[in-house]
Amino acid sequence: MWQILQWTLFLLVTGYAIFLFCKAVYHRYLYMKLGRPVEFRARSRLSWSSLSEFFGQVFGQRKLLKDWRSGIMHIVIFYGFIILQFGAIDLIIKGLTQGGHLPLPAYDLFGLSQEITVLLILIAVGYAAYRRYGERIPRLKKGWKPSLVLMLISSIMLTVLLSLSFERIWFQLDPTVYAPISSLLSLALNHLSTATAEVLFYLFWWLHLLILLFFLVYIPQSKHFHLITAPINIWLRRTESPGRLSSLDLEDEEAESFGAGAITDFSRKQMLDFYACVECGRCTNMCPASNTGKALSPMHLITKLRDHLTDVGAQQTGKSPWQPTYAFASAQGVTHRLNERKDSPVGWPDSELPLDSGDAGVAMLQMSAGTEELTAKPVSQGSQGGAVTAEHPITDIRPTLDWQYAAWGTQEQGQADYTAAAELELIGDVMTEAEIWACTTCRNCEDQCPVGNEHVDKIIDLRRHLVLMQGSIPQEGQRALQNIERQGNPWGISRNERVQWTAEIEGLSVPTVHDNPDFEYLFFVGSMGSYDLRSRKISRSFARLMLEAGINFAILGNEEKNSGDTPRRMGNEFLFQQLCQENIALFQQYGVRKIVTADPHAFNTFKNEYPEFGLADVEVIHHTQLLERLVKEGKLVLRHEVRERMTYHDSCYLGRYNGIYDAPREILRRIPGMELAEMERSREDAMCCGAGGGLMWMEETSGKRINVARTEQALEVSPTMIGSGCPYCLTMLEDGVKMKELEVKTKDVAEVLELSVFGTAMT
Incomplete structure (x- = not known):
């Protein structure tokens, strides 16, 4: 009779919990269906690289291991719960059959693995609590919700150990090294009678089941919904470059x-x-x-x-x-x-x-x-x-x-x-x-x-x-967009002045597409490199190096337009698509097959976003990539020492967007006398200079200036020179150095290379 009641209660409680869980998940699925449909290419997700990335993130916990301490903690809990699911089934069978268990070979070793896993999870949970409430790491939320999860996990682990301990007393099992923790606990509680131990076993057996089912129902109603949604989200992640934004169909009349x-x-x-x-x-x-x-x-x-x-x-x-809805009827x-x-x-x-x-x-x-x-x-x-x-x-x-x-x-x-x-x-x-x-x-x-x-x-x-x-946009941003629309640059300077920087190179001639129609590379100078007085030096240095290496290149001159990166990142998709189509038509008119630019923003836009609008069979490279190749091929000879301690700042649009970290560093390492010192936040973890997303043209009105913070991070390694491969970044870092009132030089990689090749920079 008792077993029938036990089975009935078990099925009713478990079935109800599963029903509530499914209902909570289904309701959230209905909420997501309110969004716009999106298409996925399933075939592209079955490639080896895509599968490797999926398993690396889901089962290898690659992103979590960026912080190795919390990463290891999470891995222990993640895999511990997977292992303990078999133990949970085994424990349920024990309670329903009065002592039976899973028919597993080497069952003693299975039991040992369960107890070790429980202990490791308890240690991991303790460390999680210490990080949250001991170290008080600011990014981690405090309060009853995070505490509830830690208490639930701890309670599940403790009820497992206590159930196993009372089971040993109930069946008079001898202590064994295959059940070290439950054996020690049973020895400490061996004064209990077998009847009392049986009652306590079922008490903690039911507590374990109820806590486990409560956690099941709680999962979709909390941040722990990620246990279900995160693997799906990672599987459906963006397969194209992160540098490509989704486009708007501006012709859609509906x-x-x-x-x-x-x-x-x-x-x-x-x-x-x-x-x-x-x-x-x-x-x-x-x-x-x-x-x-x-x-x-x-x-x-x-x-x-x-x-x-x-x-x-x-x-x-x-x-x-x-869920259950009645429990929240008035709250x-x-x-x-x-x-x-x-x-x-x-x-x-x-x-x-x-x-x-x-x-x-x-x-x-x-x-x-x-x-x-x-x-x-x-x-x-x-x-x-x-x-x-x-x-x-x-x-x-x-x-x-x-x-x-x-x-x-x-x-x-x-x-x-x-x-x-x-x-x-x-x-x-x-x-x-x-x-x-x-x-x-x-x-x-x-x-x-x-x-x-x-x-x-x-x-x-x-x-x-x-x-x-x-039509809502900060005033400075609106002005920049209007200037781009009218004159093709954020300052509103005349289009006819775009090519003036070439006149500043004494003794050298920078060819335009009209002067050299058979060019191999189109040097896209960009608005910064054409108009900004500081960035013009980068353009001159790069042009001088290409001429020295015998590169067959040309520029568009006054016909060059803004790449459209700034309008697109600021939300003006209409202006971006207009510039995109005009630029593609210009490239096709002059038969462009290779584009090189010192502007990572233009580089990213041409490489990742223009192909969607018709730019085909055009190779786009960054100037540091071309310069690295020229140095390796011996077309640029590094004759002069540059005795500087340099720290290199990674541009977001060059690094995280396009994975280019090594080319600029390889150039700097080859320069005689150069000492390269890495910032704490470098490469993938590098902090932004503050100029991206159109913020180059807008004022920071609250908090600390981002470029000052990034400059201070660079100064932590005591450099004599701060380097970059982006004119936006260089401008922000140079302003940061000036605000700190320090005598630290700021140079683009091309400028530093120019010093090593020629001994002097062209002024």
């Missing part, structure tokens, strides 16, 4: 709007990103905006969009996101933007707020009383212009986190409030324009994300709606 003005304007894949987020904060920890006290936090970008999608989905489908979690500053924001009591930032050397973002405008507290001398100290670190994400937690919360109210929550404006209520325009599009967030989230594309979609549908 389109009611462009960009993302409502949560349902995002694609279903983008919505999958929302539910894949694990809230680890790695993206925010690396974001140049978050690091310098701006409003934007990539993690909160994703979680706020997720919360808003959940509210809108519940309102539009009539399906509650919370549905409704997300909203707070209208006023409160000492304890709704949903974030004081105990759950992150560390106080104090005066950490960055501008504090604060909520003014009764308003949502951001105000900046005066920046300390230590962060902006003085010495970097422990009290005044170079970067600090805590002010941004403080503002995010204060500005966005969860309000526990009734079901009817979903309607009000769903009516929040995506731009303005959910995402402020300050956040949207703070992004430098560096994609450091995406490089760090262990679940394959793509943040930049969402911000660009928000910008597209602002620019194309609302």
Whole structure:
């Protein structure tokens, strides 16, 4: 009779939990179906490289191991849970059959593996708690939700050990090295009778089952939904270059709007990103905006969009996101933007707020009383212009986190409030324009994300709606776009002055496509290299080196137009496509087959985005790639020493976007007398200079200047020269050095190479 009751209760409880789990997952699936459909090429995902990347990220935990300590911790828990699923089945069988077990060969070794795994998971959970509450790492959220997960995992492990221990007493099993932990516990509890041990075994057996099933139901309703969505998200990840943005069909007469003005304007894949987020904060920890006290936090970008999608989905489908629904009948979690500053924001009591930032050397973002405008507290001398100290670190994400937690919360109210929550404006209520325009599009967030989230594309979609549908853009940005439209450059300087830089090269002639119609390489100079006085030096140095090496090249001269990178990243897709089509027509007119440029932004746009619009069979290379080849082939002879200690700054659009890290470094290593010192944040982890995403043409109005922070990172290795392969980066770093009032030189790789080849630079 007891066994029948046991089986009945087991089936009912387990079946109900599985039903609730499936219902919660299904409701979120319905929410994602509200988004735009997106096509995937399944065949391209079955290639060896694609499969290798998938397994490397999902099962190799490659992204998590960027922080090796937390990476190892997560690997232990990840694989530990997989191993313990067999132990869970075995334990369930023991309870249902009164002592039976899985018919496995070498069962004793299986039992040993289970106990060791339980112990390792408990150690890993303890370390996770220490990182969160002992080290108090700012990017990690504090509060009852993270604590609940740690307690659930610990409880599952402890109930396993106690169940096994009481089983040993119940069946009078002798201690054994194959069950070391349960044997020790059973020895400590051997005063219990077998009848008592049996009762306690079933007590903890049921506790184990109920906690496990509670965790199952909790998974899709928490950040742990990533256990299901992350592998799918990684499988459906972008297969083309990260440097390629999705295009808009501007000829679509049925389109009611462009960009993302409502949560349902995002694609279903983008919505999958929302539910894949694990809230680890790695993206925010690396974001140049978050690091310098701006409003934007990539993690909160994703979680706020997720919360808003959940509210809108519940309102539009009539399906509650919370299961069991009756448990939340009078306390549905409704997300909203707070209208006023409160000492304890709704949903974030004081105990759950992150560390106080104090005066950490960055501008504090604060909520003014009764308003949502951001105000900046005066920046300390230590962060902006003085010495970097422990009290005044170079970067600090805590002010941004403080503002995010204060500005966005969860309000526990009734079901009817979903309607009000769903009516929040995506731009303005959910995402402020300050956040949207703070992004430098560096994609450091995406490089760090262990679940394959793509943040930049969402911000660009928000910008597209602002620019194309609302005509809303910061004044400096609007001026730059108007100048590009009228004169082909952000300054609005006459088109006829684009070629003037060539007259500054004494004794040498830079051929145009008219002078040399049989050219091999088209040198695309770009707006910076043509107009900016500092960047002109890079153009002259590179042209001089190509002439020395006998490269057959030409420039477009005054016919050259802006590449369109700036308009596209600022959301003006219409202007980008217009420039793209005009440039492609110009390239075809002159029979261009190879393009070389010193501008990584133009390089990325030509290489990754123009092919979609008709640029075919054209090789696009960066000037550091060409120079490296010329040096290796001996066409450029390094005759002169350049005695400098240089640190090289990786351009985002050259490095993370296109994987070019070694070419510039190889050039610098070959230069006699050159000592190369790497910054702590270099290569894939390099911090942005602050000029990307159109921010070159806009003022930073809050927090610390990004270029100053990056300059301070470079100065940590005590260089005499800071190098780069991007005119935008060089300008930002040179400005940073000037603000620090230091005698440190800033040079492009081409300029340094020119010194080694000729002994002097051309002025």
